[in-house]
Amino acid sequence: MAPNLRHETNITAPTNASRPLRVSITGKTFEGADGVLVHAIEDIAFEAPAGSFTTLIGPSGCGKTTALRIVLGLDRHFEGGVSRPDPDGRIAAVFQEPRLLPWRTVEQNIRLALSAAVEGENLDDLFAIVGLSEMRGRFPTELSLGLARRVALARAFAIRPSLLLLDEPFVSLDEMTATRLRRLLIEVWSARRTTALMVTHNLREAVHLSDRIIFLTERPSTVRGVHVIDQPRNERDAEWREAETRRIADKFSGVL
């Protein structure tokens, strides 16, 4: 007999662009190739204020990417609902893999994401912020992973998304490159502010970037707790970040 999976999707349509992102996933089950059901998400509910930066952290396999895919609209087979900041707005996603077209230049890769209406837009400022001004004519094969990820970030911001989703965007980079890219992300996000939701395993990264961190339990995941960070980003030096990371680790055991 077919497994009794409930397939309910409710992507509600907010009426203006300054609404928060509201996520309430009250159930997500996968059916594996062998027919075995995997109960991935029990109850992930949170609100990300408009223009804020929210991060999801949780143990491996607890359903973070699944939650992100649901928010992105790539997976509609779940219970619950997602209310996006702007139903007509664009959503940008940055994945671990930069996913660039190898036969297109850096600039062509970025412009491909633009709608016809803004195809010819002057992107000089954006290229300058992300440090790619000299790389516009290069091809992806000529770029390091760090540079390719810059292109992926630039492409995401180029479309001026009303919602930006990031799935471990700086994983597998050396720490110096990752730190540089985090600073760059904050710079470009400050210049082109949008509601951002990121998934990471890296608590220090979350402390550097986020306004709020949502901690998830083991699978099937629920929200274990929320930590709000009020410290302005320009006052989050290395010492403060380390102290804050320790404070959080004391509050949520096992997160480091």
Ligand SMILES: Nc1ncnc2c1ncn2[C@@H]1O[C@H](COP(=O)(O)OP(=O)(O)OP(=O)(O)O)[C@@H](O)[C@H]1O
């Ligand atoms: N398409 C699928 N079919 C079956 N099971 C799946 C599928 N996608 C994910 N799962 C399972 O759902 C659970 C959650 O997966 P998900 O990738 O969302 O976790 P995650 O928290 O992002 O993991 P990680 O931190 O390791 O990247 C895992 O047990 C995974 O094996």
